[in-house]
Amino acid sequence: MQYAAPIARLIEELGRLPGVGPKTAQRLAFHLLLADREEAVRLAAAIVEARERVRHCSVCWNLTDADPCALCSDPARDRSLICVVEEPKDVAALERSRAFRGLYHVLQGAISPLDGIGPDKLRIKELLDRLGGVREVILATNPDVEGEATALYLSRLLQPLGVKVTRLARGLPEGGDLDYVDEVTLSRALEGRREM
């Protein structure tokens, strides 16, 4: 009996979060217990609301609370340009760079045989179904082994279909995560993209 049951349960649930060990879970639990009550209640409500309202966009497979998502329904975006990324956070990173005005396609990951993720696990078929009226597909998968493999796979699949396929310029640092790249580097990489 180290903690009262509701405290033990809170520590246990917090400990299931990625990268949160027992000590961190304990620290977060005491913060939620002792800090502003409103803050704790707002966090709980935000979790529930997000789970209830957020789903995948049926067009681009980004996370959204409206289907199609705000980007896919924005008439100001260039519909002839699709930027393919691995994760929703990559869309956010590219949007922060303000260097891209087309649409996105979120693959939901990258090809990774070691993790048992083959092309069939990604939203590739859904990408092929969107190619009508598209003149260019920009491959913006991460500049790491899995991202490169995915880009290569997609370029071989897309090029025979007569669509222009480009890849973000190799201004990106090797081995990084797209999401961690600063806005200027991302803008440069978009400007310098080259045909595969």
Next chain:
Amino acid sequence: MQYAAPIARLIEELGRLPGVGPKTAQRLAFHLLLADREEAVRLAAAIVEARERVRHCSVCWNLTDADPCALCSDPARDRSLICVVEEPKDVAALERSRAFRGLYHVLQGAISPLDGIGPDKLRIKELLDRLGGVREVILATNPDVEGEATALYLSRLLQPLGVKVTRLARGLPEGGDLDYVDEVTLSRALEGRREM
């Protein structure tokens, strides 16, 4: 418009947690959005339940869901022994050691003039009110500057009242390598050496 509103709100609320920066908040948010739905809902429920049911024990000031807490109401605990700690997590640490069978008193912090925490901010008056029938008070505040100052302050307050006041021993931690022990700990271990 980088994220749909419910996602942005979840990231923002997670980012208020201590030690959680924007990147970690984003990572946790996507985990909560994409992992098992039950897990996310259970976490939200655990937060709300803990805030609703957990309060301070009116005797020892530990966090509890019953007042007095399970430790204070346990007839098997030695009521003549009070161990004074800073935080609820210190009670949990001592209980894990299974080396103490008395009662606790949780000060709710330590004296820290730099942080504006004087003795009046701690549960010291409540400790003095509990001394009837107590033969020993063990000071188990942290072995750092604030914990030492608090222990010194309490010992000066308690000793004139005729109660035995002790402090947790200082010395080498179990299982370490002498070579890796810091100088202050080594000095304390030498000072506190005991005849074999």
